[in-house]
Amino acid sequence: MNESSPIQTRNRFVQFGSSPAGRAFLALLLMLLVGTLFNADGAFFKIGTHRDALRQASVYGILACGSTLVIITAGIDLAVGSVLALVAVCCSMMAIHWGWSGWLVVPVCLLVGCASGGLAGVVTARLRVQPFIATLALMVLARGAAKYASGGMKVSTAVKNASGGYDYVDVPALFRLVDTRILGGNLSVVTVIFLICLALAWLALSKHSWGRHLYAIGGNEEAARLSGVPVVWAKTLAYVASGMLSAVAGICQAAQEQQGDPEAGVGYELMAIAMVVIGGTSLMGGRGGMGLTLLGVLTIGYLDKILSINAVPEAGRLMLTGIIIVTAVLTQQRKRT
Amino acid sequence: MTAARPIPPSATPPLVRLTGITKRFGPVTVLHNVQLEIAPGEVHVLAGENGAGKSTLIKILAGIHTDFEGRIEYGGREARPRSPLEAGALGVAVIHQELSLIGPMSVADNIFLGRMPTRNGFVCDARQHEEARHWVRQLGLELDVRRPVEHFPIAVQQLIEIAKALSQNARVLVMDEPTSALNATEVETLFGLIRSLKARGCGIVYITHKMEEIGRIADRITVLRDGEWVGTAPAQDLSSARFIQWMVGRELGQQFPRRAPQPGAERLRLENVSVYPEGIAARPAAANISLAVRAGEILGIGGLQGSGASQLLLGLFGAYGRATRGRVLLDGQVMEFTTPRAAINAGLVLLTNDRKATGLVLSLSIIANATLAGLRELTRAGWRNPTAERAAAERTTGQVKLRAASLDLEVGALSGGNQQKVAIAKWLQTRPKVLLLDEPTRGIDVGAKREIYQLMDEWTAQGMAIVLITSEMPELITLSDRIVVMHRGELTATFTRAQATPETILAAAMGHTTASTITKAS
Numbered sequence: 001m002n003e004s005s006p007i008q009t010r011n012r013f014v015q016f017g018s019s020p021a022g023r024a025f026l027a028l029l030l031m032l033l034v035g036t037l038f039n040a041d042g043a044f045f046k047i048g049t050h051r052d053a054l055r056q057a058s059v060y061g062i063l064a065c066g067s068t069l070v071i072i073t074a075g076i077d078l079a080v081g082s083v084l085a086l087v088a089v090c091c092s093m094m095a096i097h098w099g100w101s102g103w104l105v106v107p108v109c110l111l112v113g114c115a116s117g118g119l120a121g122v123v124t125a126r127l128r129v130q131p132f133i134a135t136l137a138l139m140v141l142a143r144g145a146a147k148y149a150s151g152g153m154k155v156s157t158a159v160k161n162a163s164g165g166y167d168y169v170d171v172p173a174l175f176r177l178v179d180t181r182i183l184g185g186n187l188s189v190v191t192v193i194f195l196i197c198l199a200l201a202w203l204a205l206s207k208h209s210w211g212r213h214l215y216a217i218g219g220n221e222e223a224a225r226l227s228g229v230p231v232v233w234a235k236t237l238a239y240v241a242s243g244m245l246s247a248v249a250g251i252c253q254a255a256q257e258q259q260g261d262p263e264a265g266v267g268y269e270l271m272a273i274a275m276v277v278i279g280g281t282s283l284m285g286g287r288g289g290m291g292l293t294l295l296g297v298l299t300i301g302y303l304d305k306i307l308s309i310n311a312v313p314e315a316g317r318l319m320l321t322g323i324i325i326v327t328a329v330l331t332q333q334r335k336r337t
Numbered sequence: 338m339t340a341a342r343p344i345p346p347s348a349t350p351p352l353v354r355l356t357g358i359t360k361r362f363g364p365v366t367v368l369h370n371v372q373l374e375i376a377p378g379e380v381h382v383l384a385g386e387n388g389a390g391k392s393t394l395i396k397i398l399a400g401i402h403t404d405f406e407g408r409i410e411y412g413g414r415e416a417r418p419r420s421p422l423e424a425g426a427l428g429v430a431v432i433h434q435e436l437s438l439i440g441p442m443s444v445a446d447n448i449f450l451g452r453m454p455t456r457n458g459f460v461c462d463a464r465q466h467e468e469a470r471h472w473v474r475q476l477g478l479e480l481d482v483r484r485p486v487e488h489f490p491i492a493v494q495q496l497i498e499i500a501k502a503l504s505q506n507a508r509v510l511v512m513d514e515p516t517s518a519l520n521a522t523e524v525e526t527l528f529g530l531i532r533s534l535k536a537r538g539c540g541i542v543y544i545t546h547k548m549e550e551i552g553r554i555a556d557r558i559t560v561l562r563d564g565e566w567v568g569t570a571p572a573q574d575l576s577s578a579r580f581i582q583w584m585v586g587r588e589l590g591q592q593f594p595r596r597a598p599q600p601g602a603e604r605l606r607l608e609n610v611s612v613y614p615e616g617i618a619a620r621p622a623a624a625n626i627s628l629a630v631r632a633g634e635i636l637g638i639g640g641l642q643g644s645g646a647s648q649l650l651l652g653l654f655g656a657y658g659r660a661t662r663g664r665v666l667l668d669g670q671v672m673e674f675t676t677p678r679a680a681i682n683a684g685l686v687l688l689t690n691d692r693k694a695t696g697l698v699l700s701l702s703i704i705a706n707a708t709l710a711g712l713r714e715l716t717r718a719g720w721r722n723p724t725a726e727r728a729a730a731e732r733t734t735g736q737v738k739l740r741a742a743s744l745d746l747e748v749g750a751l752s753g754g755n756q757q758k759v760a761i762a763k764w765l766q767t768r769p770k771v772l773l774l775d776e777p778t779r780g781i782d783v784g785a786k787r788e789i790y791q792l793m794d795e796w797t798a799q800g801m802a803i804v805l806i807t808s809e810m811p812e813l814i815t816l817s818d819r820i821v822v823m824h825r826g827e828l829t830a831t832f833t834r835a836q837a838t839p840e841t842i843l844a845a846a847m848g849h850t851t852a853s854t855i856t857k858a859s
Contacts, residue, residue: 209716216709219698226656226687226695227710227763228678286700 020280020288024295027278027328031302040309049309051186057301058194059084059256061294062249063272065194065201066117066242068293071276072205073238074218074285075124075131080246080272081265082142083116087250089146092155092260095172102174109247116142117243121236135239139269146262155260171258178255190252194297197245202290204241214238218285275300278328299328350413351376352508352540353398353429358407360393367393368405371566373559375509375540380531380554382543382572384584385561389782391544394561395511398542399431400424430502431511438494438501440487445469447486448501472500476530492523499530510534511542516550517780520641521847528554547809548577560584584783595794598818601632603669604802605685605771610663612645612652617660622648624826625663630771630802635793637805637817639842645826646806647690650773654687655680667771681710684770688760688777690806692753696760699749703741704730706748706759711766733762738788754785761792772796775806790816810839822846 016022035044043049063080070077091109094100116138123134158166181188205211213234216224225231249268254260279296281288303324307317351374360368368390375381385391396402398409400418408415411427418424421431438447445462446453448469454461469482476496486494495515502510516524531541531554545551551558555572560583567583575583606629611621623645630636638646652661655674665672667683674680680687689695697706707730708715715725730744737758741751748759757777764772774793778786793803793816807813813820820837822830822845830845 207721209712209719209721212705212709212712212721215701215705216698219700220694222695223689223698224709226654226677226689228676228681229709230678286698 020292021295023331024278024280024292024299027331028295028299028302031299031306035302035306038306038310040311043309044306047186049305051181051188051191053301053305054191054194055188056304057297058188058190059249059252060268060271060275060300061194061297062197062245062252063268064275064293064297065197065290066245067269067272067276068279068281068288068290069201069205069214069238070131070242071273071281071283072214072218072285072288073235074221074283075235075238076135076273076283077117077120077239077242078132078135078269079116079120079138079142080242080249081268082139082146083113083243083246084250084253084265084268085260085262086116086142086146086149087112087247088254088257088264089150089155089260089262091251091254093149095174095254096155096157096169096259097159099169099172102172102177105172105174106251109251110244113243113245113247113250114240115243117240117246118236120243121239124239125232125235143262150260150262152262154262157258174251175255175258178252179258190256193248193252197248198290198294201241201245205290210234210237215286218287220286271300274325278325300325351410352412354410355394355398356408356410358394358397358405358409360390360397360402360405366564368397368564371407371561371564373398373542373566373569375542376557377508377538377540378535379556380535380541380543382545382551382555382558383561384545384551384558384580385567385782389561389584390564391561392513393564395431395513395542395544398424398429398509398511400429425505425507428506428508429511430505430507430509431513432495432498432502432515433513438486438498441485443484444473444480444482444486444489444497447497448472448482448504450501468504469500472504473497475503476500477526490523492519492526495519495527496530507539509540509542511544513544514780515543516545516547520643521843524550549810551580552577581783595635595790595816596798598634598797600634600818601800603629604632604667605630605804606664606666607653608664608666610649610653610661610665612648612657613660613662614648614652614657617662620826621645622826623652623823626823626828628821628828628831630804632770632800632802633797634818635797635803635805635816637807637813637820638823639810639813639820640806640823640846641808643825644823644846646823647775649823650687650775650804650806651689653680654685654773656687681767681769684768685773686710686764686767686769686771687773688764688775690775690779692756692760697748697756700747703734703739703744703746703748703751703759707733707744707762708766710763729766730762733765734759736765737762737792752782754781757781757785757789761789769801771802771804773804776808777805778807778809778812810842813837813842814839 017026039045063084066080067077087109090112091105094105094108095102120135120138123129124131157169157171159169161167178189178193182192205214213224213229216227216229217231217235221231253264257264275296276288276293277283277296278299279288279292279294281292300321303321304317307320312320354374356372358368358371359366371390371394373383373394383391383394393402397405400421400423403417403419409417416427418427418429439450442450445465449465454464454468466482473480473482476499478493478496480489480493486497489497499510515527519527534541543554551572557569557571558575558580559569560567560580562584608627610623610626612623613619613621626649628636640646651657653665653674655676659675665674667685672683674683674685693699698709704726708726711729712721715722715729727744734744739755739758739762741755748756751759761777777789797803805813805817814834814837818834820832820834820842821828822842824846830841832841
């Protein structure tokens with residue numbers, strides 16, 4: 001018994017290290033270690049750095065929550081970046097130009113997100129179009145809608161008046177609320193919003209029967225269907241949730257930029273997918289989780305921050321990010337026995 | 338119980354001899370000091386329950402597992418293949434259960450995959466086609482080698498795979514349950530081919546769970562149990578009782594413990610039910626089927642591949658949506674199931690014939706699988722209750738005598754028999770009135786089969802009605818209280834248990850209508 005216990009502990013450690021959670025955790029630890037080594041003259045040890053890293057990762061993180069739900073069903077959502085832009089534009093128009101109250105703007109924005117997601121969901125789940133194609137189409141469609149609604153211009157606090165000049169209006173209360181910090185300036189509100197989204201998505205995925213259905217669909221859709229799982233409904237809802245979370249991200253994006261940019265969010269869908277995959281959720285569906293996505297979000301978020309405090313130019317940053325994503329995913333691959 | 342006896346010597350020197358093979362996966366020893374030899378011109382059946390180590394042994398022979406202890410001799414010379422390619426060069430080819438052909442590629446491309454005849458780096462199509470045609474003809478097949486393999490039925494694909502093996506000069510062919518997807522005629526073709534392969538001096542290692550096949554084609558039999566070599570004997574010297582004893586390590590008193598049925602009220606009645614899986618315009622898979630099952634009764638449906646029995650059950654279960662016509666009565670009430678959920682809620686459930694493809698979610702835990710169909714009643718407003726789920730899974734997996742280290746294990750890690758038990762446990766949780774069982778014992782070992790027979794007996798005693806499809810004749814005859822036979826989508830005969838003989842059932846399954854043919858309602 002005494003002899004076997006250290007072996008067991010080591011086994012448990014090895015086991016953790018070879019589980020997706022363990023590997024994602026090690027990747028994050030490694031990233032933080034890199035941060036302490038390349039700390040840019042102590043900048044990495046300042047609380048502001050961590051606050052900013054979290055703030056900058058939050059919008060991606062919100063999208064990644066939705067992508068996790070979809071990816072677990074063995075689907076993919078490429079439309080999140082465009083839906084984000086569409087919602088950012090709608091949100092800015094309502095809040096800035098029309099001066100609507102936040103109590104009205106937020107529900108309408110969420111509705112726009114749900115409707116977009118619902119469209120993708122119905123086309124994939126009901127009409128059985130491949131998720132890649134369906135959401136690719138929605139990606140283009142939503143981008144077009146964002147440009148149409150904004151007239152191709154950024155919707156900002158400079159509002160064109162009748163005589164052709166610009167009037168400057170106040171930043172709406174909603175935007176100021178979202179783009180502020182709490183806890184003595186140590187935590188951004190967008191980070192709080194991200195954590196709330198993450199918690200809700202985790203509850204749905206891990207504690208609700210819907211979540212179990214998503215795993216079952218991703219693992220074996222036909223077996224799930226023949227076990228009475230409402231496949232079409234559960235899958236559609238996953239895309240609706242992803243659309244709604246894109247809308248939340250869109251509101252945050254608009255608030256942070258204080259404008260609705262129809263060109264916003266380009267490439268965000270891929271960043272969100274990268275975060276999900278680095279966490280260890282399988283693109284084949286059926287395996288993964290929200291906790292893993294949190295680790296993935298933090299890993300990429302810190303990577304970005306470490307590169308930026310070390311003043312690595314953008315070209316190098318992009319290339320390094322690409323290399324690190326591949327490396328991380330390679331270590332996440334399940335070993336075949 | 339059996340001391341390691343030397344293998345009875347064969348007349349000719351063996352093509353391949355494996356001795357003292359031991360294989361470990363981490364701390365687990367899956368093969369311990371196993372031996373096997375394959376003589377030219379023999380069919381050597383490798384038997385054993387699931388998990389006995391048959392597949393591992395084959396993978397060592399085929400160069401897939403390279404890390405093992407022991408000795409392999411090919412034609413008297415020791416060698417250790419380090420890859421399937423090297424094993425192929427040594428003359429060993431494996432026809433896996435899952436075919437390794439590439440569907441959209443042509444027959445010729447598949448046969449010469451990875452070693453196509455080339456000139457200056459370009460494939461010589463003409464030569465490849467000619468040679469492919471040569472090998473296909475060797476098997477007595479006439480087919481267009483330029484067509485994609487996916488256009489051919491599974492049986493032909495299997496033959497193409499054999500042609501591929503022969504073209505690689507294989508002397509030893511390993512066939513892993515080759516008949517599991519074949520119908521009776523195709524099985525005959527395969528057996529004919531095996532005879533001609535024997536005549537050429539090929540040695541064949543044949544893995545099967547079907548007694549009947551062992552009796553027909555085995556020359557020698559080797560049995561493995563729990564990773565150990567139990568014995569090797571010429572087929573004619575091994576009685577089936579002794580064979581089963583070797584497999585399970587104990588005498589089976591009675592293979593089928595079916596009690597006398599006490600049929601109650603009528604549970605399920607079909608009146609002129611037709612099922613159209615490919616649309617109403619297409620030919621129905623099952624046409625004008627009328628039958629009835631009482632509480633406490635097992636109704637067996639016999640038939641060969643393509644009889645439409647599986648589609649009939651799927652259609653009943655609502656798996657095809659609105660593709661079912663006719664009247665279905667459950668406990669006297671007219672029902673129309675357009676989704677599996679509706680059928681489950683009404684108490685009609687279907688155990689599908691392919692647990693990996695349509696029965697289980699292999700990436701999820703035993704608990705998740707066992708509660709997948711009845712999850713709703715374990716939740717409150719959709720919120721799951723892990724404690725209740727574990728309790729329900731413990732109850733149902735206990736009923737089916739599931740043996741697993743933990744209920745949190747992934748189902749994919751279980752043996753075939755235990756996987757099937759999880760699939761059954763899932764349906765028990767929904768408390769069904771009618772169980773539709775499609776090949777409930779396919780690909781599982783003798784011990785697990787017996788346990789499933791016992792469970793079926795218990796369920797009927799509790800008043801469940803069971804509809805059973807099975808391709809194993811002894812199972813059909815001894816378990817069923819009544820038997821109906823289908824042929825190409827139509828009922829051709831019904832029998833009581835006393836009337837049924839393998840010959841009459843087979844005749845009906847092949848389309849001969851007999852005196853006991855039921856009068857079809859028009």
